[in-house]
Amino acid sequence: MLLYQAFIIGLYAAWGKWFGIYGSFGQVMPFFFTPVLAILLGKSPVDALMIDAAIALAFYGVMQIGAVMPQDTGFGGTLGLGFALILNQKPAIAVALAVPISMLAVVVWNLLKFWFTTNVEVFDKYIDERNMKKFNRLWWIQMAVYILTYFLLAFLAVLLGTHGIKAFVTSIPKPFLSGLTVAAGMLPAVGMGMLLKYVWNIEFLPFFIAGFLLGAYLKLPIMAISLFGVVFGLIMFFIDRHINDVKKSNQAQAVTAGPSTDDDEGDFFNE
Amino acid sequence: MLLYQAFIIGLYAAWGKWFGIYGSFGQVMPFFFTPVLAILLGKSPVDALMIDAAIALAFYGVMQIGAVMPQDTGFGGTLGLGFALILNQKPAIAVALAVPISMLAVVVWNLLKFWFTTNVEVFDKYIDERNMKKFNRLWWIQMAVYILTYFLLAFLAVLLGTHGIKAFVTSIPKPFLSGLTVAAGMLPAVGMGMLLKYVWNIEFLPFFIAGFLLGAYLKLPIMAISLFGVVFGLIMFFIDRHINDVKKSNQAQAVTAGPSTDDDEGDFFNE
Amino acid sequence: MLLYQAFIIGLYAAWGKWFGIYGSFGQVMPFFFTPVLAILLGKSPVDALMIDAAIALAFYGVMQIGAVMPQDTGFGGTLGLGFALILNQKPAIAVALAVPISMLAVVVWNLLKFWFTTNVEVFDKYIDERNMKKFNRLWWIQMAVYILTYFLLAFLAVLLGTHGIKAFVTSIPKPFLSGLTVAAGMLPAVGMGMLLKYVWNIEFLPFFIAGFLLGAYLKLPIMAISLFGVVFGLIMFFIDRHINDVKKSNQAQAVTAGPSTDDDEGDFFNE
Amino acid sequence: MNNKTTTTKDNKMQLSSEEMKMTKKLFWRNMWLGYCMSYTRQQGVAWDWIHAPVYKKIYKDDPDKFWEAMKRNMEFYNTTPNMNGIVSGLAVSMEQENAKAPADTFDTAGISGMKIGLMGPMAGIGDTFFAGVWSLILTGIGIGFAKSGNLAVMLLSLVGLPPNILIRWYGQKYSYKLGSKYISKAVQDGLMTMFTRATSIVGVTVVGGMIASLVKFPLVFKTKINGTEFVLQKVFDQIMPGILPLLLSVGCFVLLRKGKNPVLVLLGVVALGFILTFLGITGA
Amino acid sequence: MNNKTTTTKDNKMQLSSEEMKMTKKLFWRNMWLGYCMSYTRQQGVAWDWIHAPVYKKIYKDDPDKFWEAMKRNMEFYNTTPNMNGIVSGLAVSMEQENAKAPADTFDTAGISGMKIGLMGPMAGIGDTFFAGVWSLILTGIGIGFAKSGNLAVMLLSLVGLPPNILIRWYGQKYSYKLGSKYISKAVQDGLMTMFTRATSIVGVTVVGGMIASLVKFPLVFKTKINGTEFVLQKVFDQIMPGILPLLLSVGCFVLLRKGKNPVLVLLGVVALGFILTFLGITGA
Amino acid sequence: MNNKTTTTKDNKMQLSSEEMKMTKKLFWRNMWLGYCMSYTRQQGVAWDWIHAPVYKKIYKDDPDKFWEAMKRNMEFYNTTPNMNGIVSGLAVSMEQENAKAPADTFDTAGISGMKIGLMGPMAGIGDTFFAGVWSLILTGIGIGFAKSGNLAVMLLSLVGLPPNILIRWYGQKYSYKLGSKYISKAVQDGLMTMFTRATSIVGVTVVGGMIASLVKFPLVFKTKINGTEFVLQKVFDQIMPGILPLLLSVGCFVLLRKGKNPVLVLLGVVALGFILTFLGITGA
């Protein structure tokens, strides 16, 4: 019985993880699958909805306050609902049961993302080898591992029970978790380096500095910095065009000794 | 008797409205006409000054605190003074009497300004029709209505007494007032659109964006934005000049094959 | 005996002033000479260190709180140590004794700096006269006066005792001190004017304005403004180079009628 | 000829008697700048009424250009009236160059740009000094006199007026001279096109800034969704502060540019304001 | 030929059936953007997996260019997935121009620049609307239903999905059309080089800004020296805020540019994070 | 010839023995930078005294240029003395290029620009590290020793000095080498004019910023007019923050540029400060 329940809840949790990302559909379909879970577990869909609403409300609150440690409230909520249904518990208990699991899920997600991060270089390698097959294979392996991980996590959580989960969470050494978070925060630097490598040209240096200064000193959000980037880009575009006009006009002159007509440049930027 | 008083106070208030704007003289001639009003009403100029000083002081305070609703303290003060003189009241009473009228005057001013705003398009039309006569006629009609409105407002206020005024003010529906204020706040957008139409050129787009960003994100005042505008304008001016020098020098070359002298450009920007 | 002590303390204080600046060595050699003073005064080096540590700690505090009047804690501390040693006083007393002297030292320093400031023009004159000898002579005179002033200050302080010092400090008229501070704050304007004179070119006007606006409205520190300056400088550098390329290419054309190769420009900015 | 500015040997320009007449006319008319302001152009109509006789003189041989100038100058304009002489003088000297220039060689956008660029700083200085400092001081002293019923308060006006009148007269005259001297020179040197571009850039920058600070689109709608506050204004601010004033202004610009009737645009905006307010979305 | 966009008389572009197939493929694949994000490239790998079949079609005659495109597009990328259609459509139209252009005449840095420049604003709008407003409202209403156990809550999804799907489909389609129309024109007119420079400038500016706001280097070390607090983070902030993220990123850039193995760079950064944390210098 | 820098095969530059002598001289003289600072030029005079022998060597054949360099380098200068080697080395290499260049082909404004542009960032880093971090740590540890009367405190200096001396020596040497290598190259390539313009732009920007943050014009005058506070500083801040420092500095610039005696300008400013303070307008 418990095995079946664990299996169903595992499936449900994995499905939730998949559906939460695919087309971002999960985001705009709240409570859609709650009744389904209830039916699969042989419980009342109406009760399930009421419990799930209570959990959602509680996590609303948690998100407002800003919990000390980040939580995967979606996954936690799913498990909370599951426990509540199979143990016939009150919503309040469901929330309490959800907390340690939602914290564990964050750690697991961090580890997954680290693994995806190291895989990036493997993808790079496959591209260098021009091997699309391997590229796709790794992609699907990642997908599978991603889904399977959450399935197993939920499955084991139900089997172990909340006490087991709590014990496991508290046994993870804190420095390890901190190191993980710090490294995760630093890693985008590699991505930035990569981006720079693609677009770099020494003539862009001033704009790079400007972007950094706008972010670091004036604390502008990316939206504003992007728009300032557009300002710079457009200014340079028009200056370039002016210089180019002179160049072309003089080249034309050198050939025909007559003034060139530079107004047939298309109307895109001349509206 | 009351009719004469109402007429005199009406004239005085209308004169105040005119003189407050003409050359901004009213601003720098405090209490100049107070004694005149007293004499016309057959009261003591000295008493009138003292009452007016009290009103001025009180409105100083009001302006400091920042009243809930905007008030036309000038007009209100005038009426307060008038009431106090004809009713032989204390300054404190004068201030109290002034408040509802000063609020009403703001509403009236908003309506007047809306009317002026719709007239703008009529002025535009007259210009299109090349009809200076009609242009001037509308201008003077506006002036007349402006003056007359305030004359009537003061005249009626005295006749109706303060109770009547208060009743009228409170009878104006609040949503109408809000709508008026919101619309008034939005209307400058039309003026901005007009301005853009006059100076627009796609090459200026980056500077438009920059101006907006400086205002919206960095909350800079117009003074600072104007100066940043000057920065942009000057930079582009000098770059333009450089490009132009090259153009001219090469055109000269194409003709005489000798280097042009581009230093006879005047000393305006070469000091 | 007192004369000898005053002489030694005077020497020690003057040496401290010299060594605090020379190579900024004093900054990184705390307590190095404390034992030496003790020995010269025939006192225990160990005691001296302990007193000096207490003074340093106390002034740490003073610096933290932000004293009402600026103090030359270094000089004050030296004198405090001296008094404590020759009078066999407790560290706490040493600190109290140090305060008025450290205030006086600030006034003296301001006066010295004013004198150096007026000398700047004399140095200028010597350069105009191409007289290196006089230039060097004035430099050494300044150095001598600088050192001597502090020697005398310390020497007299010991002779007069702290009461004398306190009386003298309080006798300086306050407006004179304020005027001194205000004038000192304004004087960099002359330096700024001088700098502008050296680098001025009307084409730099926009950047001057921009620098000012960044400082005045956005309150950016000099580091950020310098970096924005680098942004402007680089942008203009690359634009200049583009314009110049066109110029050269067209000049080349005028001569050989063939396209110029402008890629042999060195790799400094082409990495 | 007496209708030309002449430059004396010591480089001080003398106004011709014709110019002097124009200068005086302008001085008196400028007294009227503050009347009948509208929401969409503020002092734009007054500017035109004030300058009409001067433009008439400048473009006496060319009614087309006169009416074009009238149309052009009806644009949004707003500054401290006391300071306007400075802008006025400069603008008139630029119109004169436009009158002299062959068709289509003088870009009048430069006049707009100059006006937009100067009106802000002039208002900054003028409002602070006249409305802020000077009027405050005079009223303060005046209250002192008036409290004790001292009629001498009327003499205070003799102190109050001069700064106002002097900046009006000399501001206008000096900036006109300056303009006449340098602008015609710039035209000859072919610098005027670039100068126009530069002033237009200033203008466009300022318009961008004014949209952010002058156009209001005050959202008041808020609701609670299960205890969480949902504040509409915050949602838009999160995307970009001032996004609604920007969209509204750009919308008006696009409509006007497409040749839509300005009256309709105006009425549309008013209607928008009222409707959104009645719906409880905007408010004051 | 049916694999070319045609411009009808009223200037509305029609997609060829070939293009339509590609458009649909892209639409469905774009659903997958959010999976398997990495710390260093975020959605970079997903972008490539999504676009691989489309690139294959575009570069069918030129495997070199295909693989070059794959390599190039593996770069850092992150936006609200719902909004990605817009960027995707534009990017594909640019790749098409690259395919047509003779070797080395189309600067692909422009594609990167465009992607970097758009992803931020798209995320700003998308996160606010979808994650902020839309999801909040739906969840709010949903809780209302669910609390009373009302199964009608399931119908709410029918309201929730359309905005998501519409922006995905039309965003992608319209931006692709726009790109196809103007970008090929710009290439012909020789404007493309400058346009590329311009988009690259946007990109570089944004990278500078992202380093300041996205890369974290959280110092936690502090100590007391004789009662005075010594806070390491403050020391660096005093020199320049964000100096460590800047140095770290520039360091990575320099190493990658010198051809250092990215895996090593990555491992180096991870090691740095762990070591500094174990030493008590950084922390979370 | 031994007075030329040579570039070895592995592109590492070797200083000639002549250069080495100059480098050492400069190193020792740079120890004196902090003495006798003035309000108007800060370390300007010290800079000249320090560099005089070096300039003498550089311009040995051309006294005109030597004195011109002396005059030019007496300008406002202020940085953390420990960091000055870096600026000094670069400046000397630029002066050498100036010595080699034919008359009027090398724009010395570039040297000023470089000095102004670098002094700020160098001070930012130097003050934070040396005065902030390093000195704080050493004093802290020192107090620990001294409190217990431990004479070992004297050994602490052996730890304290090296960073100071190393940055002085290697900073100067390396930046001189760098300058010698690239600047002479830039001169040959004709890039130097543009480079000079660029550094001057940096300099001018920084001067603008320094006026806003370094020049003080502290108004203290305030009064009450009928209970309303009138604060003079606020009035000016409302017009523009920093307007008085700006006017004062521009005023000095204009006077100096017109050839007014600097001594008079200086005395004028001092007089202004004292008079305004006695009048109760400014204050400290």
Ligand SMILES: OC[C@H]1O[C@H](O)[C@@H](O)[C@@H](O)[C@@H]1O
């Ligand atoms: O702010 C400039 C200007 O705006 C409006 O025109 C009025 O409020 C004037 O009094 C003010 O001087």
Ligand SMILES: OC[C@H]1O[C@H](O)[C@@H](O)[C@@H](O)[C@@H]1O
């Ligand atoms: O912020 C843009 C984007 O960042 C990540 O990819 C995820 O958090 C998305 O949900 C989000 O939309």
Ligand SMILES: OC[C@H]1O[C@H](O)[C@@H](O)[C@@H](O)[C@@H]1O
């Ligand atoms: O700020 C730079 C510099 O300014 C002055 O010269 C002194 O205070 C130095 O100690 C400091 O390093």
